[in-house]
Amino acid sequence: MNSFEYASPRTEEEAVALLSAHGGNTAVLAGGTDLFNLLRAGCITPSRVVDLKNIRSLQGVSATSRGVLIGALTTLDELLVHPLLKPYDSLAQIADGVHSIQIQSMGTLGGDLCLLPNCWYFRNGYGLLGMERGTSLPATGRNEFHAVLGNRGPAKFVSASRFAPALIAWGAVARIAGPEPGQVSELPLEYFFTSPKTADQGVTVLQPGQILTHVLIPDPVHDEVQSAAYEVLQMEGLDWPLASAAVCLANSAGVVREARIVLGHVAPTPWVSLDAAAALVGREIDETVAQAAGNAAVASATPLSENEYKVQIARTAVKRAILRAAGQLEGALS
Amino acid sequence: MDSKTGRYINADLTHYKLPRIGDIGELQAIMYQPDSEYQRGVVGLGEPPVIAPGAAISNAIANATGVRVPVLPFTPKRVLDALKGVHA
Amino acid sequence: MRDASDSTQGTSSRSGPGFNRRDFLKGSGAAVAASAVATAVEETVAQDKDKLPANVVPAKPVPVKLEINGKAHTVTVEPRVTLLDVLRNDLNLTGAKDVCTTTNCGACTVIIDGKPVLACARMAVECQGKKITTVEGLGDGKDVDDVVKCFVKHDATQCGYCTPGFVVATRAFLNSKPNATLEEIRKGLGGNLCRCGTYDGVAHAALECASKKGGK
Numbered sequence: 001m002n003s004f005e006y007a008s009p010r011t012e013e014e015a016v017a018l019l020s021a022h023g024g025n026t027a028v029l030a031g032g033t034d035l036f037n038l039l040r041a042g043c044i045t046p047s048r049v050v051d052l053k054n055i056r057s058l059q060g061v062s063a064t065s066r067g068v069l070i071g072a073l074t075t076l077d078e079l080l081v082h083p084l085l086k087p088y089d090s091l092a093q094i095a096d097g098v099h100s101i102q103i104q105s106m107g108t109l110g111g112d113l114c115l116l117p118n119c120w121y122f123r124n125g126y127g128l129l130g131m132e133r134g135t136s137l138p139a140t141g142r143n144e145f146h147a148v149l150g151n152r153g154p155a156k157f158v159s160a161s162r163f164a165p166a167l168i169a170w171g172a173v174a175r176i177a178g179p180e181p182g183q184v185s186e187l188p189l190e191y192f193f194t195s196p197k198t199a200d201q202g203v204t205v206l207q208p209g210q211i212l213t214h215v216l217i218p219d220p221v222h223d224e225v226q227s228a229a230y231e232v233l234q235m236e237g238l239d240w241p242l243a244s245a246a247v248c249l250a251n252s253a254g255v256v257r258e259a260r261i262v263l264g265h266v267a268p269t270p271w272v273s274l275d276a277a278a279a280l281v282g283r284e285i286d287e288t289v290a291q292a293a294g295n296a297a298v299a300s301a302t303p304l305s306e307n308e309y310k311v312q313i314a315r316t317a318v319k320r321a322i323l324r325a326a327g328q329l330e331g332a333l334s
Numbered sequence: 335m336d337s338k339t340g341r342y343i344n345a346d347l348t349h350y351k352l353p354r355i356g357d358i359g360e361l362q363a364i365m366y367q368p369d370s371e372y373q374r375g376v377v378g379l380g381e382p383p384v385i386a387p388g389a390a391i392s393n394a395i396a397n398a399t400g401v402r403v404p405v406l407p408f409t410p411k412r413v414l415d416a417l418k419g420v421h422a
Numbered sequence: 423m424r425d426a427s428d429s430t431q432g433t434s435s436r437s438g439p440g441f442n443r444r445d446f447l448k449g450s451g452a453a454v455a456a457s458a459v460a461t462a463v464e465e466t467v468a469q470d471k472d473k474l475p476a477n478v479v480p481a482k483p484v485p486v487k488l489e490i491n492g493k494a495h496t497v498t499v500e501p502r503v504t505l506l507d508v509l510r511n512d513l514n515l516t517g518a519k520d521v522c523t524t525t526n527c528g529a530c531t532v533i534i535d536g537k538p539v540l541a542c543a544r545m546a547v548e549c550q551g552k553k554i555t556t557v558e559g560l561g562d563g564k565d566v567d568d569v570v571k572c573f574v575k576h577d578a579t580q581c582g583y584c585t586p587g588f589v590v591a592t593r594a595f596l597n598s599k600p601n602a603t604l605e606e607i608r609k610g611l612g613g614n615l616c617r618c619g620t621y622d623g624v625a626h627a628a629l630e631c632a633s634k635k636g637g638k
Contacts, residue, residue, distance in 0.1 A: 006501030100613025120343040237354025237612030309414035
């Protein structure tokens with residue numbers, strides 16, 4: 001780990017100013033559950049680490065006229081029990097799926113959304129794209145945990161965020177502060193994530209000096225919305241999903257009017273599947289319909305040499321998330 | 335290990351996956367001590383009981399799916415590959 | 423790492439009585455520390471030119487005040503030094519273990535302001551003004567926490583390396599869920615690793631504690 005300064009701002013403006021220093025060679029500290037791994041591995045070598053934990057405006061969940069506003073520093077255990085988040089089943093299911101009280105009490109929503117990939121080439125110092133002497137190591141090497149969708153570009157890793165699929169399915173909006181002090185912008189969370197094309201690009205739109213401050217979940221326009229997430233984990237304990245899916249279904253009279261289906265851990269970004277959603281609209285949910293949506297979600301998959309099995313896992317994740325949202329996932333699987 | 339670079343790429347406890355408390359079911363030790371064995375004198379007990387469960391679970395998978403997964407541990411990849419007829 | 427100097431050790435004056443590996447390691451550690459201080463001083467000179475804002479701690483050893491198990495401590499460390507390293511290296515509180523250093527094994531779990539936290543993922547400077555409890559704080563020399571008693575009763579330890587982390591995690595878990603079920607225990611303690619296979623004992627120790635409404 002290199003030497004660095006430690007900054008503990010009290011406001012968003014201070015944080016933005018502190019992060020813009022040192023030519024932007026700074027790092028954001030939230031829960032710290034992954035930052036220290038990156039520092040120790042030498043994946044990042046910031047001159048200054050800016051700790052956001054003391055910024056009160058980034059904490060907690062509040063109701064606004066536009067919807068529920070979740071501070072980026074809200075921890076996973078807070079997400080699990082907050083009364084305002086009770087209607088959002090999929091979020092609680094994901095927080096509950098992180099089987100570690102340490103990570104639940106330390107990890108933050110903003111930290112999850114800004115996670116760098118767990119690609120083992122990246123973590124071993126080959127960069128986000130895993131390049132060595134002009135060739136992509138994950139393309140030809142060990143890629144059993146890599147992307148099966150959206151992997152035709154140079155990026156082969158999978159997006160590490162667990163909450164992004166569920167939030168995107170709810171139509172969440174990211175609120176970003178910086179890089180100028182006082183500057184604030186918003187964009188749909190779906191467009192917050194990027195698939196890097198070159199070695200100097202990142203996994204989100206955030207530029208040096210910018211921070212993700214809040215996530216806004218707009219109040220649904222439909223009355224009856226069901227949501228669920230389903231993560232396929234290799235292990236029962238603390239582990240990253242092999243694939244996950246989150247769905248939001250707006251129903252009327254037992255028929256799906258509108259659907260949003262987002263897959264996680266299958267592509268360099270959270271993967272919105274319009275085809276899977278289209279397979280549900282106008283139908284009543286049952287196992288056959290859910291299966292068809294699962295098939296549609298992975299129809300365009302392009303697995304790498306070792307990860308064809310992930311296609312089946314992603315398909316099943318979509319199917320089970322839909323059935324879970326509709327309350328049809330059998331007890332044994334829930 | 336990555337075959338091109340020769341580097342271990344899972345040399346940490348994030349990528350080298352170990353079972354955790356939720357992966358281990360209820361354990362119950364049953365002492366099998368019949369007179370016929372006692373007559374032979376001291377009988378050791380150590381790790382040999384660990385051998386049988388792997389085979390038993392392998393048989394259970396074969397019974398449930400109709401295919402053999404010949405390599406431990408039975409990861410999702412190995413089981414799904416075996417179902418597709420791909421050699422792990 | 424054998425080299426020429428190693429092979430002469432048996433007869434040279436270096437290996438007189440009292441010379442041992444541990445002293446040698448300690449000595450070389452001091453040399454490294456000294457060079458680190460020298461670097462830090464150089465950097466301080468450079469940094470003084472453009473003054474740091476008040477809320478920035480410079481990248482050099484600074485005094486850090488910590489409240490651990492009810493006692494106040496002051497150590498002088500760089501911001502990058504983790505709470506775990508301070509506990510083990512500076513304060514001789516070696517209960518929290520340094521195992522995976524990738525926030526995966528839970529062996530370094532401590533309780534900070536009532537919440538279970540991995541000490542390998544917190545800098546010491548972050549923890550100022552907070553109440554830190556380590557596994558050493560779960561006993562007062564006369565009596566120990568019920569969790570420890572239950573771990574002993576259920577033989578929930580083998581090599582013992584994961585045990586302090588498991589004990590602290592179990593204490594924190596039962597504080598938040600005093601009546602936990604076996605299923606909840608298996609979920610909540612999923613962040614701790616044991617390679618000996620003491621999980622069954624740990625689960626039953628935690629369950630017995632839960633049957634006493636979390637114990638004390």
